[in-house]
Amino acid sequence: MSIPTQVNEAIQTHYARSDLGSVILAALEKAGKDVDRLTLEDLAPVDEFHIRGRAATLELARAAGLDATKRVLDVGSGVGGTSRCLAKEFGCRVTGIDLTEEYCGAAAVLTAKIGLADLVDYRQGDATNLPFDDASFDVVWTEHVAMNIPDKSRLYREMHRVLKPGGTLAIYDILAGPSGPVLFPVPWARTPETSFLVRPDELRTLLEAAGFMVTSWSDTTDAARAWFVSLAEKIRKEGLPPLGFHVLLGADFQAMAQNQRRNLEEGRIVLAQVIANKWAPPDPGAQPTPTSGRS
Known part of the structure; x- marks a missing residue:
């Protein structure tokens, strides 16, 4: 079973913008x-x-031990910023998958514009029904995606399935805080009907039930709060800049930013950076390790 159709449609409506690649280039x-000489920066x-953009991506990449x-697999790849960053900075081969077709198209356009199409590709699809073979990836990566997915048990089982034994799951996500319900609209949802936050302890339980061993857990809420307070204050004083998240979400991003600031300041949401591994069974053909001592 994948994400319920009505939820899928509501999520796609929230994120979709017609001809998004052209909107971003404009x-x-x-x-x-110069749109003919674009860089990652x-x-x-x-x-x-x-939240925290590229700085958070690079922190997670180092924690996950990425290299060429x-x-x-970037689950919930959006317009491709993370996948391009990983390919450029670490030389990884990255496949992005996203529910929103318009995002996949825009991601492909922007990736080609900065010359990374040989390292990065995109697929439209459902994160709870991944269109990939078992044990296809060394790393499954996801940033700010699970908030829109109700069936998290299936999400993490699918991530576990497509990982190679010993592979790494890298998560940077928004979780439910201790202080009450989220104020809407927020960047991932305009109403509660498409928001599915879990508490940190619930996430840990879900990962372990899917077969993962959590090896690293960092609460990054303080850094997230400082970053979003600064962003929201800048928008309040100066209005929306030519380039920013409002290009993806429209003019009501201004209200979303102010709500997100309050959600962070009031403890309604928290942020976590999590590294987990898929347990690898012992190799039956491996030779026993020699031991010292007399026989």
Whole structure:
């Protein structure tokens, strides 16, 4: 069973914008960028659609031990900012998958524009029914995605299935805080009907039930709060810049940003960076380790 159809449709309606690739390129041009000579840095204000942007991505990548030998699946790849960053900074081969067709198309356009199409590709699909063979990836990666997925048990089982034995799951996600319900709208949902947050202890239980061993857990809420307070204050004083998340979400991102600031300040949400591994069974053909001592 995948995500219920009505939820899927509501999520896609929340994120979809017609001809998004052209909208982003027009915004880049308006911001003074040469769209025929784009760099990863040019795209940074719009393409890493999560709290703390590229800094958070690089922190998670280092924690996950990424390098050029890794085959990575980016679940919920959006317009491709994270996948491009991983390919550029670490030389990884990355496949992105996203529920929203318009995001996949925009991601492919932007990736080609900065010359990374040989390392990165995109598929439209459902994260709870991944269109990949078992044990296909060294790393499964996800940033700010599970908040829109009700069936988290299936989500993490699917991630476990497509990972190679000994592979790594890298998560950076928004979780339910201790202080009450989320104030809407927020960047991932305009109403509670498409928001499915779990508490940190619930996430740990879900991962372990799916077969993962959690090896690292960092609460990054303080850094997230400082970053979003700064962003919200800048928007309040200066209005929306030519290039930013509002290009993806529309003018009501201003209200979303103020709510997100309150959600962080009031403890309604928390942030976690989590590394977990798929247990690898012992190799039956391995030779026993020699021991010292007299026989």
